[in-house]
Amino acid sequence: MDSSVATVALSGLAVVLVAMTLLWLVSLRRQDASIVDPFWGPGFAIVTATYLVADGRYVDRGLLVLVLVTAWAVRLGYYLLRRNTREGEDARYRAMREAGGSGWAMRSLVTVFWLQAALLWVISAPLLGSVTSTAPLGAWDMLGAAVFLMGLAFESVADLQLTRFKADPANRGRVLDRGLWRYSRHPNYFGEFVLWWGLYLIAVGGGAYWTAVGSLMISFLLLKVSGVTMLEESLKDTKPGYAEYVRKTSTFIPRRPRG
Numbered sequence: 001m002d003s004s005v006a007t008v009a010l011s012g013l014a015v016v017l018v019a020m021t022l023l024w025l026v027s028l029r030r031q032d033a034s035i036v037d038p039f040w041g042p043g044f045a046i047v048t049a050t051y052l053v054a055d056g057r058y059v060d061r062g063l064l065v066l067v068l069v070t071a072w073a074v075r076l077g078y079y080l081l082r083r084n085t086r087e088g089e090d091a092r093y094r095a096m097r098e099a100g101g102s103g104w105a106m107r108s109l110v111t112v113f114w115l116q117a118a119l120l121w122v123i124s125a126p127l128l129g130s131v132t133s134t135a136p137l138g139a140w141d142m143l144g145a146a147v148f149l150m151g152l153a154f155e156s157v158a159d160l161q162l163t164r165f166k167a168d169p170a171n172r173g174r175v176l177d178r179g180l181w182r183y184s185r186h187p188n189y190f191g192e193f194v195l196w197w198g199l200y201l202i203a204v205g206g207g208a209y210w211t212a213v214g215s216l217m218i219s220f221l222l223l224k225v226s227g228v229t230m231l232e233e234s235l236k237d238t239k240p241g242y243a244e245y246v247r248k249t250s251t252f253i254p255r256r257p258r259g
Contacts, residue, residue: 008054
């Protein structure tokens with residue numbers, strides 16, 4: 001990464017840290033740290049726009065990723081905002097708040113808001129690589145955009161199916177094993193995994209091979225930290241039929257159910 005790219009990168013970090021700090025102040029007023037979740041997608045649109053402004057060249061590849069990321073960010077942000085409005089503070093954050101006691105306010109700034117700012121910035125590496133590249137658009141970009149759109153469609157349909165399932169009182173305590181959820185226990189996370197690798201392919205089209213660090217980071221988070229692993233633990237305790245669902249259904253990559 002040369003000095004000019006580093007300067008653009010640091011401008012993105014500064015903006016996302018400021019945005020997360022302001023969001024933290026809102027969370028204190030609302031007594032709800034989970035408002036950080038709806039900002040996750042829009043945060044990437046903001047950092048991409050920051051990279052474009054800081055770079056100043058507005059090349060086609062940068063504009064392409066801005067359009068793609070903004071489409072994803074609006075959908076995901078709206079989906080999570082509706083969930084937050086309907087359900088209130090996520091149970092994970094409530095548990096952290098109770099464990100944190102009187103020191104939770106400052107601790108949440110570092111362990112929730114600034115941590116997510118840092119993760120967002122690292123994961124945005126493919127966006128930075130695309131914005132700062134001057135190579136013409138080509139086959140890698142078209143392939144990456146197609147992969148991104150497939151991932152976005154997969155994530156969107158999975159979230160829609162889950163929302164409709166939860167909205168039916170008759171499904172309380174039951175496991176969703178229809179639609180995309182018949183082939184994967186986490187099709188929404190799989191869709192997000194796919195779209196981030198699509199963004200990396202666009203960065204490859206600009207010669208920014210080093211930006212794989214961003215897609216690798218989101219893959220690790222989805223599979224081992226805040227995605228699949230964390231959700232599996234909570235579902236095993238709250239869904240009586242989940243063990244049978246686990247036996248039949250692929251954890252992540254969609255495939256035909258067993259037996």
